[in-house]
Amino acid sequence: MKPRTRTLTIESHHTMPRKKPATNSAEPKKILLVDDHPLMRRGQADLLNRELDFAVCGEAGTAREAMEAIAKLKPDLVLVDMGLPDKDGLELIKDIQALHPGLPVLAMSMQDESLYAPRVLRAGGRGYVMKQEGPERLAAAIRTVLSGQVALSPRMSAKVLESMVGGTGKADAGPEAKLTDRELEVLRLFGEGWSTDEIAGRLHLSPKTVDVHRGHIKEKLGFKTTPEFTRFAIRWVASQGGPSV
Numbered sequence: 001m002k003p004r005t006r007t008l009t010i011e012s013h014h015t016m017p018r019k020k021p022a023t024n025s026a027e028p029k030k031i032l033l034v035d036d037h038p039l040m041r042r043g044q045a046d047l048l049n050r051e052l053d054f055a056v057c058g059e060a061g062t063a064r065e066a067m068e069a070i071a072k073l074k075p076d077l078v079l080v081d082m083g084l085p086d087k088d089g090l091e092l093i094k095d096i097q098a099l100h101p102g103l104p105v106l107a108m109s110m111q112d113e114s115l116y117a118p119r120v121l122r123a124g125g126r127g128y129v130m131k132q133e134g135p136e137r138l139a140a141a142i143r144t145v146l147s148g149q150v151a152l153s154p155r156m157s158a159k160v161l162e163s164m165v166g167g168t169g170k171a172d173a174g175p176e177a178k179l180t181d182r183e184l185e186v187l188r189l190f191g192e193g194w195s196t197d198e199i200a201g202r203l204h205l206s207p208k209t210v211d212v213h214r215g216h217i218k219e220k221l222g223f224k225t226t227p228e229f230t231r232f233a234i235r236w237v238a239s240q241g242g243p244s245v
Contacts, residue, residue, distance in 0.1 A: 028055035029146055032075035034066040034092070035059075035108075036085050044079070047135045054142065063087035063095070070100055077146055080125075082109035082116060086202065088185040090116075090123045097124035104145045108138070111240050117156050119181055127151030176236065178220045186213040190230065191237030 031054055033041045038061070045056040058073045060066040063084050070078065078096060082089035093105050106127045107120045117128035126145040129138055130153075141151035150157075176184060182203075189199045196214075200207045214229065223229045 026053070028053055029076040029142075030055055030057035030073065031142065032057060032066070032069055032073060032078045033059045034061075034063075034069075034078060034084070035081040036061045036083070037081075040081075044138075048139065048142070051139055054139070061085075063092040066092060067095060067099070070096065070103070075103075077104045077106060077142060079106050079108055079142070082107055082111050088181070090119055090181045090185070093120065093123040093125045106141060106145050106151060113153060113156050114159065115177065115184075117152055119184075121150065123181070128156070175221050179217060183213050183217050183220075186210060187217055187233050188237060188240075190214070191233030191235075193234075 028051075031048055033044055033056060035041045035044070041059045041061075045059065048054045048056050057075055058069045060069045061084075063086050066078065066080070066084075069075075080089050080092055080096075084092065087095075089107055089109065093107065096103055096105055105125045106129065107116070107125050108129045108131055109116060110131050113128055113130055120128050127141050127150055129141045129151065144151040176187065179187060185203070186199060189202065194202070196207050196210050199205075200210045203210070214226075218224070218226075218229050221229070221232065223232065
């Protein structure tokens with residue numbers, strides 16, 4: 001399987017005129033959208049700009065562009081897609097928190113919430129929303145995060161609390177929960193059909209380091225051969241809804 005071709009853009013966002021809040025109301029909160037699909041960003045921007053308390057201030061298609069946009073536009077919240085062409089969303093969240101401590105980040109993805117939401121929180125994110133959710137859920141999650149709270153689905157909130165109170169670790173379900181964030185990213189990319197050299201280039205690693213990560217994944221998941229690992233990776237990506245979007 002060949003890697004998808006992606007169009008990357010970064011822009012300050014100007015949208016159609018909309019109703020303004022009353023003069024004594026607070027200024028709309030500035031939202032930065034980070035997603036490598038222009039149509040997805042445009043749809044999100046149109047939806048969020050209809051809300052009187054939000055204003056999409058910019059868009060970015062890569063992690064690098066996102067960091068540049070944050071420095072330039074000073075958003076109040078960053079909405080981050082988990083699958084970016086130059087860096088995993090988890091790594092971007094860590095970078096944001098390292099350079100802009102306290103900046104609220106809300107992750108949005110098709111990927112399994114039970115696996116990724118706890119990782120997003122550990123990386124410094126403040127919430128996780130599935131892309132299948134409706135616009136009302138997204139707007140509510142943004143308001144929750146902007147108010148200083150964590151935004152998760154009721155089901156995920158219960159799992160996280162159970163894990164914290166009972167120490168069971170159930171919030172991360174499945175054998176892949178044993179993997180580090182980097183190993184999970186490598187597993188996903190192999191499952192999407194990327195070669196060792198392509199993964200190395202994308203993650204700015206050496207091919208040898210990618211092979212080391214693959215070896216650790218095989219050991220943790222109990223695979224003896226590379227074909228076993230590859231079949232699992234492909235099935236796992238398919239179970240997550242296909243290549244990251």
